[in-house]
Amino acid sequence: MSEAPVAPQFQPMHLGEEAKPPMAVTPKPETLFEVRAKRFAALAPDHQLKGYLEFLAAIAKAQAALLETLPPVALPESEALERAFEHGMAPIARASLPAADVAMKTLDALLSALKTVEMPDKAMAALEGVIAADADERRAMVDAVLSDTLPHEEIAEHVYVAAALQVHFARLAALLDADRLTPVSDGACPACGGPPVSSSVVGTVGSQNTRFATCSCCATQWHVVRVKCVACSSTKGIHYNHVQGTADTLKAECCDECKRYLKILYTVTDPELDAVADDVASAGLDLMVREAGFSRAGFNAYLAGF
Amino acid sequence: MLKDVSRRQFLGTAGAGVAGTAIGAFGFDGAGEALAASIRPFKLEGTTETRNTCPYCSVGCGVILYSKGADKAAGKKGQLVHLEGDPDHPTNKGTLCPKGSALLDFVKAETRTKEPMVRKPGSNKWEPISWDAALDRIARLMKDDRDANFIAKNKDGATVNRWISTGFLAASATTNETAWATYKVVRSAGMLVFDNQARV
Numbered sequence: 001m002s003e004a005p006v007a008p009q010f011q012p013m014h015l016g017e018e019a020k021p022p023m024a025v026t027p028k029p030e031t032l033f034e035v036r037a038k039r040f041a042a043l044a045p046d047h048q049l050k051g052y053l054e055f056l057a058a059i060a061k062a063q064a065a066l067l068e069t070l071p072p073v074a075l076p077e078s079e080a081l082e083r084a085f086e087h088g089m090a091p092i093a094r095a096s097l098p099a100a101d102v103a104m105k106t107l108d109a110l111l112s113a114l115k116t117v118e119m120p121d122k123a124m125a126a127l128e129g130v131i132a133a134d135a136d137e138r139r140a141m142v143d144a145v146l147s148d149t150l151p152h153e154e155i156a157e158h159v160y161v162a163a164a165l166q167v168h169f170a171r172l173a174a175l176l177d178a179d180r181l182t183p184v185s186d187g188a189c190p191a192c193g194g195p196p197v198s199s200s201v202v203g204t205v206g207s208q209n210t211r212f213a214t215c216s217c218c219a220t221q222w223h224v225v226r227v228k229c230v231a232c233s234s235t236k237g238i239h240y241n242h243v244q245g246t247a248d249t250l251k252a253e254c255c256d257e258c259k260r261y262l263k264i265l266y267t268v269t270d271p272e273l274d275a276v277a278d279d280v281a282s283a284g285l286d287l288m289v290r291e292a293g294f295s296r297a298g299f300n301a302y303l304a305g306f
Numbered sequence: 307m308l309k310d311v312s313r314r315q316f317l318g319t320a321g322a323g324v325a326g327t328a329i330g331a332f333g334f335d336g337a338g339e340a341l342a343a344s345i346r347p348f349k350l351e352g353t354t355e356t357r358n359t360c361p362y363c364s365v366g367c368g369v370i371l372y373s374k375g376a377d378k379a380a381g382k383k384g385q386l387v388h389l390e391g392d393p394d395h396p397t398n399k400g401t402l403c404p405k406g407s408a409l410l411d412f413v414k415a416e417t418r419t420k421e422p423m424v425r426k427p428g429s430n431k432w433e434p435i436s437w438d439a440a441l442d443r444i445a446r447l448m449k450d451d452r453d454a455n456f457i458a459k460n461k462d463g464a465t466v467n468r469w470i471s472t473g474f475l476a477a478s479a480t481t482n483e484t485a486w487a488t489y490k491v492v493r494s495a496g497m498l499v500f501d502n503q504a505r506v
Binding site for chain 2: 121
């Protein structure tokens, strides 16, 4: 019997890369802090914040070095995870961090690692202050950082705590199955519920030109439709500002509805941009956008007070 | 009476406000001032990104239009500087065909038709005409032609209700509803020479 005739087959014409962005991308701690340390160091020369960026490079380097020495972290019980997924909540509950958790050991390890870093006297005094703090005081600092409010008079102390928690939560988030994450709320991380630090228009294969917000706490990236306010989800009155005469690969996405802004990094054009490091290095843009009447929607411990 | 001090004036007097930040808290005071000073000669440059739909065909691809220089307060319109496929659009997922990719030239083309035009019988040039005059003229000519050439019955006496002396070419980037309405209007007038996107 002869074969049935087959309709002619055509290859689809190539019109560019189709974007099918995943809802969320979990962090890879093993490269996250190392890449960030390099970026801080690369941004430092000739920068007005040279000393500060070098200091933050040292912190990121210490964060990266911690990973091999720390005991393993564990996600909440599967029952609690399922309950979170079922009710559209973030599976890693920041508010209920166990008291004797690895997070405290992480803080301890980071503090000892930073003792050898060269830093101004004020920074060293703050570091010694946290080292001297007892378990209850440290716990209170952790709670303050996890509610994204750093007390005005003790910013530096809390930034050390925030740096340790970045490591802890990135390690936790790395254990999650990204496919199971669902949106939880406007401007909240689907893994831990934290606020974004900045957003990036990415060039990764399969997600070209789509935008992901990066969590300030656990570094999970979640997809947010472009030309839309990450903080309030408004699509009206969105406009972009950058400093005249500088590269337009980093802008402030300003929302006329909620009068807030979040920086947007075009990593599709400049893959070197880092969600945290370039946010700090572009602090000049914050000063200018602030004068134009907008306030920061993103949270970055290293820019606390901006 | 106390005068209101605007936030801008306050920041101006307080050394552009890097005090009370993490930078200051760690003891990098000089760095904060250098940062504040470095931005003084610069201005913000605004860009707008706008979602729109490609006008060419019925696929209706999403595009993001980048424009610069718009000033709402001064009533100044921005200039389109760049465009690309909308990666969040369910139809094209960021892709564009060669015609869609060239929309920038289409928008800026000097020869682009921006108003109704008429080329009168015997004339060799196009002239602008108002929408009202154009619609009145089209309706008048269609009615006259239909009255003169409408075929109600064929030579065997069967009812055919056809009008084949006028043709109708309708738009492509239309919604289902527009295509449906166009089809109903044209076909119920008896017109057979007809094409629009509903065929595709």
